[in-house]
Amino acid sequence: MEISIGIIGLGSMAKAIISPLLKRGEYHPQHVLGIVGRSSSISSALNDLPKEVKVVSSEDSFSREVWKAPLKILAVKPQQLNQIKEPVSSFQSNDQPLKPLLISVLAGITLKSLNKAFPGHTCVRAVPNTPSLVGQGLTGLAWPDDITIDQKEVVRKIFEPISEIYELEEQKLDSFLALTSSGPAYIALVVEAMADGAVAAGLPRYLSNQLAHKTLSGTASLLREKKIHPAQLKDMVASPAGTTISALRHLELAGLRSALIEAVVLAAQKSRLLSEEVST
Ligand SMILES: NC(=O)c1ccc[n+]([C@@H]2O[C@H](COP(=O)([O-])OP(=O)(O)OC[C@H]3O[C@@H](n4cnc5c(N)ncnc54)[C@H](OP(=O)(O)O)[C@@H]3O)[C@@H](O)[C@H]2O)c1
DSSP states (O other): OOOSEEEESOSHHHHHHHHHHHHTTSSOGGGEEEEESSGGGHHHHHTTSOTTSEEEETTSGGGGGGGGOSEEEEOSOGGGGGGOOOOGGGSOOTTOSSOOEEEEOOTTOOHHHHHHHOTTSEEEEEEOOGGGGGTOEEEEEEOOTTOOHHHHHHHHHHHTTTEEEEEOOGGGHHHHIIIIISHHHHHHHHHHHHHHHHHHTTOOHHHHHHHHHHHHHHHHHHHHHHTOOHHHHHHHHOOTTSHHHHHHHHHHHHTHHHHHHHHHHHHHHHHHHHHHHHHO
């Protein structure tokens, strides 16, 4: 089997990345090899992917073939990094002009840790987010020193179909992750809580959920299309002695803004710690 792209950890993020590439014909499904941790995960990994994609568990001896791929996407959980062992045979030989590419999407795992774990590869650190699942993601990329212009283009082509790309210095990626990768969870929490509030105020559950989602998407479109600052939008909505300013007064007292600020700072700190935690 000729493998053009090997995916170590064919979970939800890896599928979000590979599916559009297969749909656009950038890679042929018969040349894609995906690895999962347990054989019981193979069928769910194959869901929504062309049947020609080969998926095996890490215990299957065929999984070692993944190391022959010129391009690998590493998408296991950061805590599973220690289970992934690069075979000595994939180290650079003298007749190989370039090391193969390995793109890691692991939260918090630094290029230094990746280079230590995969010395036979040119490692790239990528930070995508879950809106990538619907083609509206954001991806932060940090390049290693030894990457070529052509290799950068290969990496950009992987993330372009699902996201806007931001090429950043590596030390900025933790803050990028704290906002964009963790951000959908903060927003989901706010939307859920707003819907709960509407239920408490007397609306039926299905309607509350639907209205909360639509309020979010409408507000996002308004901010984007009219290019207005969030503070300006808040002031537009809050009329003197009105309902919104009463609610905003409560949100300030409850500390919503400072809670969100601290949440982003904490997520960035945790991302910085992950490489150390995984290597100990
Ligand atoms: N989800 C996000 O929003 C997001 C955003 C940015 C970055 N990331 C990063 O993306 C990575 C994957 O996240 P995810 O949400 O896609 O997780 P996931 O759905 O749990 O996927 C992880 C995959 O790795 C497989 N795996 C486990 N051990 C393995 C091994 N030894 N060899 C090969 N494969 C193995 C798992 O298989 P089993 O299920 O059989 O164990 C599963 O298919 C994480 O490092 C995360 O930090 C995620």
